[in-house]
Amino acid sequence: MKIHIRGGRVIDPANNIDQVRDLFIDDSRIVGPHLAGSDFTADQTIDATGKIVCPGLVDLQARLREPGEEHKATMQSELSAAVAGGVTSVCVPPDTNPVIDTPAMVHMVRQRGRRIEKARVYPLGALTIGLKGEQLTDMATLRDAGCTALSNVDHSIDNTLVMRRAMQYASTFDLTVFLTALDPWLKGNGCVHEGEVSTRLGLPAIPAAAEVVALARELALIETTGTRGYITQLSCARSVSKIGEAKARGLSVTAGVSAHHLHLSEKDIGEFDTRCHVIPPLRGSVDRDALREGLASGILDVICSDHQPHGLDAKLAPFSESAPGIAGLETLLSLTLKLVNEDVLSLSDALAKVTANPARILGINIGQLGAGTPADICVFDPTSSWQVNAAQLCSNGSNTPFDQQSLPGIVETTLVAGEVRFSRR
Amino acid sequence: MDDTGCLTHFLTIEGLSREQLIGILDTAKKFVPSSGDSPNKSSALLAGHTVVNLFFEDSTRTRTTFEIAGKRLGAEVISLNTARLSTHKGESVLDTVRTLEAMDTNIFVVRDSASGTAHLIAKHVPADVHIINAGDGRHAHPTQAMLDMFTIREHKGDISKLRFAIIGDILHSRVARSQIHALNTLGAKEVRVIAPATLLPTEIESLGVSALTDLDTGLENIDVVMMLRLQLERMEGQLIPSTQEYFRCYGMTMERLNRAAPEAVVMHPGPMNRGLEIASDVADSERSLILSQVTNGIAVRMAIMAQLVQGGLKGGRQ
Numbered sequence: 186m187k188i189h190i191r192g193g194r195v196i197d198p199a200n201n202i203d204q205v206r207d208l209f210i211d212d213s214r215i216v217g218p219h220l221a222g223s224d225f226t227a228d229q230t231i232d233a234t235g236k237i238v239c240p241g242l243v244d245l246q247a248r249l250r251e252p253g254e255e256h257k258a259t260m261q262s263e264l265s266a267a268v269a270g271g272v273t274s275v276c277v278p279p280d281t282n283p284v285i286d287t288p289a290m291v292h293m294v295r296q297r298g299r300r301i302e303k304a305r306v307y308p309l310g311a312l313t314i315g316l317k318g319e320q321l322t323d324m325a326t327l328r329d330a331g332c333t334a335l336s337n338v339d340h341s342i343d344n345t346l347v348m349r350r351a352m353q354y355a356s357t358f359d360l361t362v363f364l365t366a367l368d369p370w371l372k373g374n375g376c377v378h379e380g381e382v383s384t385r386l387g388l389p390a391i392p393a394a395a396e397v398v399a400l401a402r403e404l405a406l407i408e409t410t411g412t413r414g415y416i417t418q419l420s421c422a423r424s425v426s427k428i429g430e431a432k433a434r435g436l437s438v439t440a441g442v443s444a445h446h447l448h449l450s451e452k453d454i455g456e457f458d459t460r461c462h463v464i465p466p467l468r469g470s471v472d473r474d475a476l477r478e479g480l481a482s483g484i485l486d487v488i489c490s491d492h493q494p495h496g497l498d499a500k501l502a503p504f505s506e507s508a509p510g511i512a513g514l515e516t517l518l519s520l521t522l523k524l525v526n527e528d529v530l531s532l533s534d535a536l537a538k539v540t541a542n543p544a545r546i547l548g549i550n551i552g553q554l555g556a557g558t559p560a561d562i563c564v565f566d567p568t569s570s571w572q573v574n575a576a577q578l579c580s581n582g583s584n585t586p587f588d589q590q591s592l593p594g595i596v597e598t599t600l601v602a603g604e605v606r607f608s609r610r
Numbered sequence: 611m612d613d614t615g616c617l618t619h620f621l622t623i624e625g626l627s628r629e630q631l632i633g634i635l636d637t638a639k640k641f642v643p644s645s646g647d648s649p650n651k652s653s654a655l656l657a658g659h660t661v662v663n664l665f666f667e668d669s670t671r672t673r674t675t676f677e678i679a680g681k682r683l684g685a686e687v688i689s690l691n692t693a694r695l696s697t698h699k700g701e702s703v704l705d706t707v708r709t710l711e712a713m714d715t716n717i718f719v720v721r722d723s724a725s726g727t728a729h730l731i732a733k734h735v736p737a738d739v740h741i742i743n744a745g746d747g748r749h750a751h752p753t754q755a756m757l758d759m760f761t762i763r764e765h766k767g768d769i770s771k772l773r774f775a776i777i778g779d780i781l782h783s784r785v786a787r788s789q790i791h792a793l794n795t796l797g798a799k800e801v802r803v804i805a806p807a808t809l810l811p812t813e814i815e816s817l818g819v820s821a822l823t824d825l826d827t828g829l830e831n832i833d834v835v836m837m838l839r840l841q842l843e844r845m846e847g848q849l850i851p852s853t854q855e856y857f858r859c860y861g862m863t864m865e866r867l868n869r870a871a872p873e874a875v876v877m878h879p880g881p882m883n884r885g886l887e888i889a890s891d892v893a894d895s896e897r898s899l900i901l902s903q904v905t906n907g908i909a910v911r912m913a914i915m916a917q918l919v920q921g922g923l924k925g926g927r928q
Contacts, residue, residue: 379812384811385624387725387787388725457729503724503730504726
């Protein structure tokens with residue numbers, strides 16, 4: 186299958202490209218312009234005039250709910266949501282049921298993903314068996330089964346020695362460790378940021394220190410073990426400066442933030458709006474601004490969706506009992522573009538945070554448009570905007586606080602491995 | 611609030627205007643039985659209405675006063691004490707409410723251990739159903755605050771001329787939060803909250819109070835001392851080290867009360883822990899308004915129910 190994408194503005198941050206030009210695809214890969222000479226006969230031509238052509242988005246954190254919670258969503262529904270949002274690769278945390286802690290589970294998730302023929306699925310392996318924080322998984326075996334990174338997600342490893350050994354062992358096999366910084370004791374049963382809103386609404390709070398304390402521990406262990414660490418989702422200003430210091434000292438650490446933390450703050454909870462119940466919690470506007478600055482200065486490398494689809498009932502409960510999380514796959518690109526409109530990032534830098542950077546952290550040759558790389562491509566219209574209609578998202582989850590908001594950027598076409606997997610028309 | 615500016619629910623004091631609060635307090639005055647009247651004398655304002663007391667968390671005095679208030683207004687009153695299983699186990703809050711709603715309930719009086727339950731229910735009932743918050747988690751207990759305001763006006767007069775101290779477990783207290791909003795809306799001269807740092811929520815001062823940790827100095831010039839109930843099961847041995855030490859530092863004794871303004875009065879929402887947050891001689895003294903609070907609870911709750919049904923609470927947000 187030969188595809189010719191004509192006349193688009195190609196933005197490929199990994200290769201420093203931002204120019205209007207044609208893109209050629211042959212046999213699922215991108216062909217260099219010099220190879221695709223005048224004799225290139227396309228089976229399909231996509232007119233991208235006035236559109237932006239960029240690498241498909243790589244989302245480092247999205248729950249697909251399968252296996253284990255198919256009543257909430259399935260891989261079929263969520264991978265369709267991914268390509269509808271221009272996302273061509275999703276990293277699945279291992280907290281499925283059963284947990285992804287054996288090669289069989291890795292194979293199962295990957296195979297199931299492949300069969301659906303939407304976005305690519307990269308399962309993360311568990312750091313400890315059953316995510317219990319006690320015994321290490323067979324990491325070399327997980328790597329051979331296809332995992333490039335491991336994580337214990339938000340199941341904390343309370344025993345610091347276990348965490349240190351997990352990091353050491355992971356680094357032995359060149360595996361990146363994804364880390365969630367949240368002290369379980371300071372978090373307690375908290376559900377909102379400790380601040381004005383928690384005090385006014387009388388909701389159990391999570392202090393910023395819950396993140397900062399845990400982050401300090403993980404950074405110290407990364408430093409002593411030399412492990413490659415990726416901090417999944419930061420929420421406070423102080424964390425940004427800590428990551429900045431760690432990077433300045435040469436630690437092999439990268440960090441990400443979820444799209445909603447860049448646009449919302451605790452104030453958006455209003456009168457108990459459970460759609461804004463997320464963990465880590467939405468914090469103060471000072472924190473939100475610091476996260477934005479952290480992205481701009483390069484301290485923060487990645488924007489992820491932290492996609493967590495829920496059924497309707499999950500949010501129809503008193504705030505502290507409602508399920509945390511936002512269905513974010515379909516708003517990831519738009520919320521990233523919104524940062525461009527708000528002068529936080531240049532278009533190319535913004536796209537790097539959802540393409541080249543996450544791909545680099547994952548250690549997989551995706552997220553770029555160089556010759557010979559897999560043709561995972563997103564074509565979007567940067568000038569139009571769309572109104573989010575939660576009920577009409579492709580995702581099974583309609584839990585988004587951005588419902589009814591007008592957001593920039595409409596995905597026109599998404600290709601994965603040189604095949605059109607989503608087309609708005 | 612509906613299109614005409616009337617309150618349809620009574621969920622929190624926050625956001626209500628001074629006029630609305632005064633309106634409730636003045637209406638409540640009419641419901642206080644004057645001497646000679648039989649206290650059981652019924653009014654027919656709520657005749658034909660059904661009031662359901664939906665208490666997911668147990669309470670004796672609040673539920674009882676709501677029952678009496680409803681009956682005195684001529685309503686059918688049903689009280690349900692139902693332990694609620696948290697999410698995904700058993701019937702959800704909204705299912706329970708929908709079931710009862712199908713039986714033509716006009717007013718729900720809701721108490722729950724989670725903050726925001728009354729708001730959640732209010733968002734999901736038809737426009738002609740009224741919700742009264744009888745306490746939600748740590749968030750609000752607006753009828754308690756209103757009966758406190760009523761009692762203060764009755765005994766001490768104009769709230770704008772008085773200084774207040776709220777003492778005890780501010781962190782977990784819905785009563786304190788509602789009292790703070792009510793006192794500030796009614797123009798209190800000063801509101802202090804006094805507790806050890808473990809029981810003071812962060813940024814409490816953003817609600818318009820000053821936060822202090824020393825009771826003895828904190829009581830200076832205070833006209834009304836508002837004690838809170840200390841719930842021992844919440845203390846986990848860490849929020850306060852022991853009951854002895856708590857009483858020593860934060861218990862209200864006669865000696866301490868004398869540090870406040872002359873003729874200062876003491877209030878407590880009940881039930882009291884004698885010898886823990888308040889000494890018996892203080893609780894039973896002439897300066898204690900505690901029983902008066904209970905009595906006034908009926909009239910104030912009658913006023914709130916009557917105003918909701920008559921659409922009388924005009925102006926304000928909600």
